[in-house]
Amino acid sequence: MQALGRIRPAGWLATPMPTDPAALLVRARQALTADHPGVNGRVRLVSARYTAAVFAVHRPEGSLVLKLHADPAAYAGETLAYELLTDTAPVARLYAEGEESLSLLMEHLSEPADWTRAEMPALLAESVAAVHTASPRLPDHAAEAMAGFSLAALLDGPAPAWIADPAAYGDVLAAHLDAYGPTLVPLGHLDLKPEHLRRRADGEVVLLDVESVRPDVTGLIDLVTLPAVLRQAGHELSPDRVRGLYLDATAARGARWTADSLKATLRTYAAATGLESLHGLDQ
Known part of the structure; x- marks a missing residue:
């Protein structure tokens, strides 16, 4: 499988995601304020890696997923993917994007598929x-x-x-x-x-x-x-x-x-x- 991807050297990203959970939560709040005004709620860190972090935004009217990118190219690629597929294939819905914070606001789907089903x-x-x-x-x-x-x-x-x-x-x-x-x-x-x-x-x-x-x-x-x-x-x-x-x-x-x-x-x-x-x- 390695032939299908380019191995990037350590440190290739100039501004990687923080490793401190508190700093990540600050980054998420800043993204909501800058690019998604009116979206408020309890923010919970779901996952974090070198290039991106994912958060759940819990609100009374329904939870959302906030994804932050550290790499502008990855942000652009994912935005393109959702824009192409949201209405044409069964994928999670993209509700909003934020160019300033390199963020995506998406549908929250907490229920896993039931893999016991024969179909x-x-x-x-x-x-x-x-x-x-x-x-x-x-x-x-x-x-x-x-x-x-x-x-x-x-x-x-x-x-x-x-x-x-x-x-x-x-x-x-x-x-x-x-x-x-x-x-x-x-x-x-x-x-x-x-x-x-x-x-x-x-x-x-x-x-x-x-x-x-x-x-x-x-x-x-x-x-x-x-x-x-x-x-x-x-x-x-x-x-x-x-x-x-x-x-x-x-x-x-x-x-x-x-x-x-x-x-x-x-x-x-x-x-x-x-x-x-x-x-x-x-x-």
Whole structure:
């Protein structure tokens, strides 16, 4: 998996998040005052790392999630992801963003998905497929803004710097063009974990943490990740079954994959990225 990400040296971020919880709470209060006036309540630190911190804002009318970024690029990327997906895929809702504080104000979803349900593997595959196929459902203004990241545009441009085999990556994009058409923006690279599926009060299952969604790479790594995520959640499915769930979910959203074309594209994707294992999904 290391081939899919660049390893950054220690200290790469000039202004990392504080490590002191009290300082983090001060930062959260400052963000609410600066960029989210009128949002008041008890603020609780949920998690903190070098690049970002997450807080729950508890209010009588309903809790919210406040996320602060230390890296402007990460903030911009996550904001873009939620703006693209909030109305087109089952993800947590983004309510507001704050450029001054690099903050996002989002839906609070405290109820975990019920992984004991037999239909959960299919629901996960459908959620992933909804992200991968989100761009045809974008409003016109967003589709126009993202046209430079369409398959047609990417095929004419250079491969990302981290790609091990640019020619193979071109073949991956060509296979996606056959499956989806030239206007698809290939959103992908979700941070998939069992705990990142939550349930709304009406029972809808949604994805949390879509900060890694990128409009310049395909989402095949999400498919490769599915068997491990399902295993962690207590669902041991064969590679054939996992692939079948993804084929069904993407076909329902207009894709023209076949089992053979998807398996061949997965193998090409591994060659393009240096990925060492496809967990049997290409067999």
